[in-house]
Amino acid sequence: MIIRPQYMNILKTYRDVPLVKILAGIRRCGKSTILEMLRDDLLNSGIPADHIISMRYTSEDFGSEMNDKDMYHGIKEQMIDDGRYYLLLDEVQEIDGWEKAVNSLLENANTDIYVTGSNSKLMSSEISTYLTGRYISIPIYTLSFAEYLEFKNSDSRSPKELLNEYLRLGGFPIVALGNFDERAAYQIVEGIYSSVVTNDIMRRHNIMNFDLFNRVVKYIVENVGKTFSANAIAKFLKSEGRSLSVEAVYNYLSWLEKAFVIYRCQRYDLQGKSVLKTQEKFYLADSSLKYCIMGFNPKSIAAMLENIVYFELRRRGYDVYVGKNETKEIDFVAVRRETRLYVQVCRRLPEESDREVANLLEIRDHYPKYVVTLDELAAGNINGVKIVHLADFLLSDEY
Numbered sequence: 001m002i003i004r005p006q007y008m009n010i011l012k013t014y015r016d017v018p019l020v021k022i023l024a025g026i027r028r029c030g031k032s033t034i035l036e037m038l039r040d041d042l043l044n045s046g047i048p049a050d051h052i053i054s055m056r057y058t059s060e061d062f063g064s065e066m067n068d069k070d071m072y073h074g075i076k077e078q079m080i081d082d083g084r085y086y087l088l089l090d091e092v093q094e095i096d097g098w099e100k101a102v103n104s105l106l107e108n109a110n111t112d113i114y115v116t117g118s119n120s121k122l123m124s125s126e127i128s129t130y131l132t133g134r135y136i137s138i139p140i141y142t143l144s145f146a147e148y149l150e151f152k153n154s155d156s157r158s159p160k161e162l163l164n165e166y167l168r169l170g171g172f173p174i175v176a177l178g179n180f181d182e183r184a185a186y187q188i189v190e191g192i193y194s195s196v197v198t199n200d201i202m203r204r205h206n207i208m209n210f211d212l213f214n215r216v217v218k219y220i221v222e223n224v225g226k227t228f229s230a231n232a233i234a235k236f237l238k239s240e241g242r243s244l245s246v247e248a249v250y251n252y253l254s255w256l257e258k259a260f261v262i263y264r265c266q267r268y269d270l271q272g273k274s275v276l277k278t279q280e281k282f283y284l285a286d287s288s289l290k291y292c293i294m295g296f297n298p299k300s301i302a303a304m305l306e307n308i309v310y311f312e313l314r315r316r317g318y319d320v321y322v323g324k325n326e327t328k329e330i331d332f333v334a335v336r337r338e339t340r341l342y343v344q345v346c347r348r349l350p351e352e353s354d355r356e357v358a359n360l361l362e363i364r365d366h367y368p369k370y371v372v373t374l375d376e377l378a379a380g381n382i383n384g385v386k387i388v389h390l391a392d393f394l395l396s397d398e399y
Contacts, residue, residue, distance in 0.1 A: 002150055006315065007034050008041060010138055016084075016112050020102055020131055023116040025140035026260040026285040027200075028192045030173045031116040032056070034140065035088045038114060042086055053078050056090040057098075068097030072104050084110045093117040103130040116140075119200035119259045141311055142286040143171035145394040151176040163391045167304060168296060170288025182296065190292040193261070200259040205251070212237075212244055216252045220262060220282055221290050225303035227267070227279040227322065253282070260285055265310060268321035268333050270363065281322050283310045301374075302347045305390060306331060309345050309372055312394055328359045341368040341399050348375035349387070360385045368399055 007023075011034075014021050023031045035054065042052050053075055057066075079085050087105065092098040092115045105111050127135065143151065148166050149159060151173065157165075169175055169185045172192065180188065197217075207213050219233050230249040237244050256262045263283050267276040284290055287304040294300070313320045313334045323330030323342065332343040342363060344356045349371070360369040361383055369385045371378075372393045380387050388396075 003037055004030065004034060004147055006144075006147075007138070007140065008037055011038055011114070012041070014136060017136075018106070018134070020106060020135040021114045022135050022137045023114065023140050024137060024260065025118070026142070026192075027118045027196050028172055028174055029140050029142045029260075029285070031118070031140050032090050033173065035090055035114065035116060039088060047086060048083075050080070051083055052086045052088065054088040054090070057094040058091045062094075066095055068095060068099075068101040071095050071098060072101040075101070075105060076109065079109060082110060084112065087111055087113045089113070089115045091117060093119055099127050099130040103134070106131075106134060118196070119204070139314070141171075141315055143173060143176055144312060144315055145171075145308070145391070147171070148176055149395075159391055159395070163394075167287065167301065167308070168291070170286040170291075172286055172288060175288065186288065186292040186296075189286070189288040193289055193292060196259050196261055201255045205255055212242060213252060215240075215242065216244070216249060217256070218293060220253075220256070221284065221293050223282075224284055224290060225281060225306040227281055229279060261289070263310070263314070265332075266321055267324050270323055270325045270330070270333070275321065276324065283307045302345075305347060305372070305374065306345045308390070309343060309393070313343070316399075323363075325359070325362060328362060330359060330363070339367070341370065343369075344371045346371065346373050348373055349378045357382050357385050357387075370399070 011021065023034060025031055039052055039054060043049060055075065057071075075087060075089075089098075089102070092102070095101070098115075102113055102115060106113055145163065145166055148171055149162060152162055155162065168182060169180070170189065172189060175185045175188055178185075197213075201207065202210065202213070215237065216233060219236060230246050230253060233249045234244055234246045253262070253264075257264055261284070263285065265281040265283060267279060267281075268274070269276055284307055287307050290300065290304065290307075310320055310332065313332060316336070318334035318336045318341075321333045321335070323333040330342050331345045334341050334343065342360055344360060346356050349356060356371045360371070363369065370393065371385060371387045372390055373387065374390055376389065378387050379389065
């Protein structure tokens with residue numbers, strides 16, 4: 001089993017802290033495997049096997065009628081003494097009222113609890129009712145490029161060659177573990193996407209017009225890395241002779257976001273020091289989602305570079321915004337506690353323009369500024385702005 005140390009370090013930090021640890025992310029991003037890693041780590045640290053209770057609630061062993069009381073009693077009857085028990089509960093959103101059971105186990109038993117989930121049922125308002133101040137949410141993403149290299153450690157290709165594959169095939173662990181061609185990889189990702197849409201969105205929200213919903217998804221996918229509004233989507237659909245209210249578009253966006261298919265990136269006004277509520281950008285949970293829906297097109301690489309950099313910053317604990325500096329746009333303003341950095345992303349530096357660097361130079365502060373590119377020859381430092389290749393940026397220990 002390949003260890004994902006970033007997540008293991010986070011879980012070790014919170015071990016035996018009286019909080020429910022919620023691991024949340026798109027289906028097949030590796031949450032179940034991380035629980036398996038945690039189990040192995042607990043065993044290696046001397047925890048008896050009979051004090052580690054692992055339950056997977058997508059199993060056919062559990063009927064659809066199972067409720068929170070069944071869940072609670074099913075776990076409680078495995079606790080045979082007063083010792084500390086470690087509960088590893090996978091895909092809990094399948095159980096109605098799971099948060100009641102988890103809260104009772106937290107209050108009434110000597111437990112350390114870890115749960116995973118893949119959709120908005122995990123993040124429902126009931127958590128606020130039953131687990132207020134008693135949980136920590138740990139976002140789980142598909143593989144970073146550094147993790148991808150670990151998955152490919154027996155491959156003889158160079159990191160730059162593997163970067164090209166990572167850009168095209170994405171970071172779902174199931175794809176990285178295999179030796180798939182492009183067509184097979186996209187078929188696997190399409191299956192993941194269909195499962196998310198069918199199980200986590202269509203059925204849950206009773207969407208009857210799949211074609212219309214799918215057209216909204218395609219609009220978002222086609223416009224990754226561009227600012228747009230729900231109103232813009234509604235107008236676009238109208239131009240195609242389709243009718244959908246702005247409110248319905250907002251709902252679709254919200255449901256896709258809660259199923260961890262898309263992630264919202266708000267704009268930040270660098271002059272007014274405030275977050276803006278309009279013209280947001282959206283990024284896909286994995287770049288392969290774009291290609292499985294739209295097919296691979298080399299012209300779309302630039303947007304996917306942004307997508308990859310956005311999630312690299314998120315993985316490292318940054319809050320990420322699109323920067324607005326008067327009339328200029330900065331691709332990313334990344335904020336983590338008292339630190340920040342500014343990042344522009346481009347496929348290659350244009351020879352006839354210094355726009356990428358100039359936009360950063362207009363920001364008058366001392367925080368690090370980067371231009372990230374695929375250009376092999378573009379490197380160095382221009383008046384304090386660091387020009388770095390994408391691979392070097394993704395593999396850097398710190399910024």
